[in-house]
Each structure stands twice: as C-alpha cells, then as structure tokens.
Amino acid sequence: MGLRRAISITVYEPANGTVQEYPFGLVEIKFMGQVTAGRVIFGPDNAEPILGVTALESVGITIDPTSRTLKRLPAIPLK
Numbered sequence: 001m002g003l004r005r006a007i008s009i010t011v012y013e014p015a016n017g018t019v020q021e022y023p024f025g026l027v028e029i030k031f032m033g034q035v036t037a038g039r040v041i042f043g044p045d046n047a048e049p050i051l052g053v054t055a056l057e058s059v060g061i062t063i064d065p066t067s068r069t070l071k072r073l074p075a076i077p078l079k
Contacts, residue, residue: 006042032070034059 006023013019023042028035031051036058056062060076063069 012041029055031055031059032061032072034061 006025009021009023011019011021024039025042027038027040029038029051036055038052038055038058053063056070058076060073062071062073064071
C-alpha cells in the first residue's frame with residue numbers, strides 16, 4: 001500500500017456496537033482488474049482489512065450470498 005495519510009477523522013460504529021473515532025483517507029482501489037476510488041479507514045493495527053460492498057459495486061462486482069463468491073455484473077446499474 002502507498003503512503004498512508006489521513007485527511008480527517010469521523011465517528012464509526014463497528015460490528016461490536018461501540019462508537020469509535022477513526023482517521024480516514026481517500027484512495028485509488030484496484031481490484032479484479034478494475035479501478036475505483038473510495039474511503040479507507042485507518043483502524044487499529046490488529047484490525048482485519050475489509051473491502052466494502054460500495055467499492056465492489058462501483059466496479060461492477062457483487063457478492064452471491066448463496067455461493068459466497070464474487071460475481072462480475074454484465075453492466076454496472078445506474079438505478
């Protein structure tokens with residue numbers, strides 16, 4: 001990963017239900033041969049990296065809940 005530079009701090013609610021402040025930055029994301037941009041949250045050092053559904057959908061990739069696999073959409077929906 002490139003330079004880690006936070007541009008601001010905002011409040012988030014992780015899965016454990018607590019309310020935490022974390023710094024965030026804006027990044028270019030390359031995934032499965034596609035490029036998009038998004039927000040990266042700088043969590044604790046022991047946090048597992050997660051790619052959110054918004055970033056996936058912005059490059060036309062969806063999650064199939066039945067097979068628990070990633071699927072490329074034939075087109076990115078604009079509705």
